[in-house]
Amino acid sequence: MPFGQLSISNRGIPQHDPPYSDATPVFDDVTVLTIQYRTSFKSISHLIPDVIEVENEPLVTATLLNYGAGPAGPFLEFIHTVEAKYLGKSYDFCLSLILDNEMAVLAGREPCGFPKRLGQLSLTTRSSNRATGYVERPVGQKLVEPFLNLRVIPSPVTGAPASLKELVPSNFETRPVEVWEGVGKLTFPENCLQAEAINKIEIVRYESATLGYGSACILHPSEEVFQL
Numbered sequence: 215m216p217f218g219q220l221s222i223s224n225r226g227i228p229q230h231d232p233p234y235s236d237a238t239p240v241f242d243d244v245t246v247l248t249i250q251y252r253t254s255f256k257s258i259s260h261l262i263p264d265v266i267e268v269e270n271e272p273l274v275t276a277t278l279l280n281y282g283a284g285p286a287g288p289f290l291e292f293i294h295t296v297e298a299k300y301l302g303k304s305y306d307f308c309l310s311l312i313l314d315n316e317m318a319v320l321a322g323r324e325p326c327g328f329p330k331r332l333g334q335l336s337l338t339t340r341s342s343n344r345a346t347g348y349v350e351r352p353v354g355q356k357l358v359e360p361f362l363n364l365r366v367i368p369s370p371v372t373g374a375p376a377s378l379k380e381l382v383p384s385n386f387e388t389r390p391v392e393v394w395e396g397v398g399k400l401t402f403p404e405n406c407l408q409a410e411a412i413n414k415i416e417i418v419r420y421e422s423a424t425l426g427y428g429s430a431c432i433l434h435p436s437e438e439v440f441q442l
Contacts, residue, residue: 224236226320226321226324226325233316233317233320233321234285234286234317234320234321234324235285235321236325237285238432238433238434238435239284239285239321239432239433240284240285240430240431240432241281241282241283241284241429241430241431241432242282242283242284242430242431243281243282243283243428243429244279244280244281244282244388244426244428244429244430244431245279245280245282245337245339245345245425245426245427245428245429246277246278246279246388246390246424246425246426246429246431247277247278247279247337247345247347247398247423247424247425247426248275248276248277248278248398248422248423248424248425248426249275249276249277249398249399249400249420249423250273250274250275250276250398250420250421250422250423251273251274251276251400251417251418251419251420251421252271252272252273252274252417252418252419252420252421253271253272253274253296253415253416253417253418254270254271254416254418255268255269255270255271255272256416257414257415257416258272258274258296258415258416261296261309261415262296262298262307263364263381263442265300265381265442266298266299266300266307266362266381267298267299267300268296268297268298268299268307269297271418272296272297272298273296273297273421274294274295274296274297274415275293275294275295275296275297275306276292276293276294276400277292277293277294277295278290278291278292278293278335278337278347278349279291279292279293279337279431280337281431284318285317285321286315286317286318286321287315287317289313289314289315289318290313290314290335290336290337291311291312291313291314291318291335292310292311292312292313292333292335292349293308293311294308294309294310294311295307295308295309295361296309298362300362300381300440301440304360305360305361305362305383306360306361306362307361307362307363307364308328308329308361308362308363309329309415310329310331311328311329311330311331312330312331312332312333312335312349312351313330313331313332313333313335314332314333314334314335316332318330319331319332322433326363326365326382326384326433326436327363327364327365327366327380327382328361328363329363329364331351332351333349333350333351334349334350334351335347335348335349335350336348339425339427343394343396343425344425345425360383360384360385360386361383361384361385361386362381362382362383363381363382363383363384364379364380364381364382365378365379365380365381365382365439366378366379379441379442380439380440380441380442381439381440381442382436382439382440383436383437383438383439383440384433384434384435384436385433385434386431386432386433386434387431387432387433387434388426388429388430388431389429389430389431390426390427390428390429391426391427391428391429392426392427392428393424393425393426393427394424394425394426395422395423395424396423396424396425397420397423398420398422398423399420400417
């Protein structure tokens with residue numbers, strides 16, 4: 215009986231038609247709305263792996279991006295991170311990412327461990343220095359730059375340890391053409407039908423908010439991973 219002729223590589227699956235490229239992702243004409251706030255350790259500690267350190271009032275960053283062009287075409291993405299430390303180095307640990315493009319979900323989730331899920335998003339610029347947006351997951355339910363991701367692949371064997379557990383650092387570079395700084399505000403629903411980490415984190419006080427236009431963004435490949 216003859217063997218197949220497809221060589222197994224480091225590409226995504228299905229290997230004969232991978233859903234994303236292994237080239238470094240570069241995005242253009244990106245609008246970036248960022249709001250930062252302090253939260254309490256009590257309200258966020260259950261979302262942080264027990265090998266990662268955070269402050270008593272850690273800095274949380276909520277970012278809404280409208281990608282004008284990129285490998286997966288135009289799409290919107292919400293990124294929710296918390297400032298943390300691992301082995302003495304500072305990172306933005308990714309709590310949740312919600313976006314509206316399946317290819318972008320797979321390209322970030324499988325190789326890098328970004329906790330990406332599908333949702334519905336909007337980002338509207340009402341003037342050069344004002345913008346509003348929303349995030350829905352599930353659709354109809356509104357929720358509102360080195361990164362560190364926890365990448366876990368569960369074992370297919372019931373009761374067995376995970377097949378893979380690792381922390382994956384990556385560097386997301388943003389080069390805006392124009393930036394406005396001002397006051398930002400997040401509004402979370404009190405009665406959410408689906409439990410989400412996004413609207414369970416207490417806002418102690420706001421820090422800064424920025425709105426950037428015409429940005430070029432690059433997700434640089436990881437140079438190392440930390441096995442757990």
